[in-house]
Amino acid sequence: MASINAPLSVNEITEQASNFEYNGHIKLRHWLRSADTMQKEAQVYEAEGNDPQTYLLLYRHAQLVLNFLDKHPEKHLPENKKALKAAKDAVLRDLEKLEVIRPRIAKRHEEYQERRKAQLKALEALEGRHDASTLPRELDGLSLQRSRAKRRSYEKATLDAGENRSLAARLAQREVRRRDAARRSVRQAGVSEEEEHERRVGGVWGDWEKELRRESNEVDDDLSSQIQEVARMQNGHQETPNFSRPTSFQSPSSYQYPTVPHKSAQERWSSSDGKPAALGTSPALPPKESYRTPSDAAPRPPALPPKPPKPSVPAPLFENPRAPPIPGKYIDVAPAAPPLPEKYTETSSTNPSNSEFDEFNFKPNAYLENGDALRTLFLPPDLRENFLKVASRNTARNLETCGILCGMLKSNALFITRLLIPEQTSTSDTCETVNEQEYFDYVDKEDLMVLGWIHTHPSQTCFMSSRDLHTHSGYQVMMPEAVAIVCAPSKSPSWGVFRLTDPPGKQAILNCRQPGIFHPHAVDDIYIEALSPGHVVMLPNAPLDVVDLRPKNTR
Structure with missing residues (x-):
């Protein structure tokens, strides 16, 4: 990187x-x-x-x-x-x-x-020096006195993923809801809402539309306060643990972080006391009065505002004195807020705040054997449980099941947000995807990235077979952070998260020409556990959807 x-x-x-x-x-x-x-x-x-x-x-x-x-x-x-x-x-x-x-x-x-x-x-x-080679490395061009206005995105604060998981979870939830809303607005022809809902057979954010309305404002406040707290602590020279060798990715403890406002974008437009915070002290009521009373009788403006509701709408039809003057529109929306303010709140609280809450990157916590940094990969804790439910029928018949781990890139970290179950054929020792173009098309349509795969060993122990190693090399060849999750529900340990070592594991597999599905490899330490202190971090409250593309009669 x-x-x-x-x-x-x-x-x-x-x-x-x-x-x-x-x-x-x-x-x-x-x-x-x-x-x-x-x-x-x-x-x-x-x-x-x-x-x-x-x-x-x-x-x-x-x-x-x-x-x-x-x-x-x-x-x-x-x-x-x-x-x-x-x-x-x-x-x-x-x-x-x-x-x-x-x-x-x-x-x-x-x-x-x-x-x-x-x-x-x-x-x-x-x-009084003339030998610049003895100067400290802290002076490698890091201008700590630069103003925030000149700070660029690649100079953002770097946060430790393990110590800021709550913040990471909320960012992931926010991004998933944003993508869902955008996808619904540009849904491709031929894919009905019923079909999409049927495919979403699991996940904690199935009712994302309700959550989007409920948290449109509180997410802004919570994220803002968390980032402010992290910035305050680090500006106070509280250092985070160092999990690896010093590199240029890690910022000094005295980095000046940008200030994030406590109020959401909507609150900046309209505060709780009725005064528009962004515009000073200009009251909201006088413009409405002048609008309702366009006459030139200036001496008596206070007496006119209470009169319009009486002739326009009979009292039994409404209880709210500030309801719109047209009875039909008011009756349609009486149980909820008027439609225009609702839409405005959703869009105004989403778009502007993205830039406000993206003032940091997650720093790498692990490295390949060759020294290259690995971005953090956030893993939902309930992913394994959801996958085993989907695979339970095959597991009972001693058949393997596989799934694809999909997700997104955000703030220099990778988030697994979708478990995709492709159409497949299985035996007790192998699992092959069929009709791969279907799940490729799905990944492209949903704007997802493939971050690895997961499969079961119904009767074997938790390990990476030679077949698994060759399969995983295709995932890890250009995505070093890609992982393979193995679930062995009848054994102990019952699961593991693995990656090929690099070197020597990845190179040995890519250059292997041995025939047969299962064969030994002479290289030691060909793969390694990837869970923390590796680059994989469990992320409680992470968003996760399970989408099953298999025909119904094979599930």
């Missing part, structure tokens, strides 16, 4: 982007899915204003597609032609974005170099 605090040059970022492993023996369809995932990641980082990481991903995507996938042995297969063409078309659009982002990265690096030179020169003058 591109550095967050020490600005890299364009050449340094492109060098990082070109440093990835390609294996032509992996099927082209898997590489195309990896390329699509890179595109989705780049879109998220671009929306968050992270120029270095956006540039890295777009450049890597272009390198992968043009230099490797376009020469893949399976490029001429009919099922790959359409997807490969779409990937190359995306590269053309990416090149335009790269040209726009490149000057910003170059300017930022130049400013960093100038600032660093000025700091070193000032310190040499103050301390």
Whole structure:
């Protein structure tokens, strides 16, 4: 990942982007899915204003597609032609974005170099030094006195994922509800609400519409207060535990965090006492009175406001003295708030606050064996229970069941928010997905990312078989954080969360040419547990939906 605090040059970022492993023996369809995932990641980082990481991903995507996938042995297969063409078309659009982002990265690096030179020169003058190599690393261009107005998104505060799980859960809930609302507004033709509701067979946020109305204001306040508290503690030089070697991703304890207002966006427009907080002390009632009494009789405006309700609406039809003057409209909405303010509250409390609550990134808590950082992967605790319920029929018949772990990228962390059960065929030792295009289309339509997979061992212990290792290599080849969850309900331990070591595990599997479904591997430590202190963190109250794409007669 591109550095967050020490600005890299364009050449340094492109060098990082070109440093990835390609294996032509992996099927082209898997590489195309990896390329699509890179595109989705780049879109998220671009929306968050992270120029270095956006540039890295777009450049890597272009390198992968043009230099490797376009020469893949399976490029001429009919099922790959359409997807490969779409990937190359995306590269053309990416090149335009790269040209726009490149000057910003170059300017930022130049400013960093100038600032660093000025700091070193000032310190040499103050301390009488002439050997700059002995100066502390804390002066690596981190201008702690920069104003908040100049702070960019890639210079956000970095929070520890394990210590801020409550905040992470609320952010995930908020983002899932936002996406649900957006998806409903642009629902594709042919997918009815009944069908979507039927597919959502599990999850704590099934009644998300009700929750969206109920928490539209309180989520803003809770998130704001939590972020304020975290910023206060860290500004007070309370350091978080260091789980790994020092890197450029970790910010110093004296980082000046931006201030987040306590009030929600709606409260800023209309406070509880009736005064619009954002506009000073201008009262709301005089404009209404002048609007209701357009006559020129200025000396008697106070006597006119109580008169309109009497002739316009009979008293038995309503009890609220501030109801709209048209009886028909009032009767339709009498049990609830008027429709226009409700819509305004929902949109105004969602969009502006996104920028207010995105003033931080989750820092990496774990690293690959080669030293590369792993982003935190948040795992809902109830995912395993929901999956075992779905798999119970197969488990009773000693058949494996598999599911796909889908989710999203937010604030430099990955959130598993959807458990997808694809159509599949099973034996006691294997599980194969069928009609993969259906679940690929579903993932694309829902704007999800594939973050790993889960499967059962109905009668075996909890371990990664050679078949499992080869399957997982396709997930982890371009998504280092991807995990494989194994559930062995009849054994102890009954489950585990794993990833391939890198190196040597991933390289050994990708280069393995042994025949047969099950075979041994000579490499030790080929896979490792990924739960904390690894990069996977359990996230209580995390949003989770379970979607079963299997035909009903096979569930």
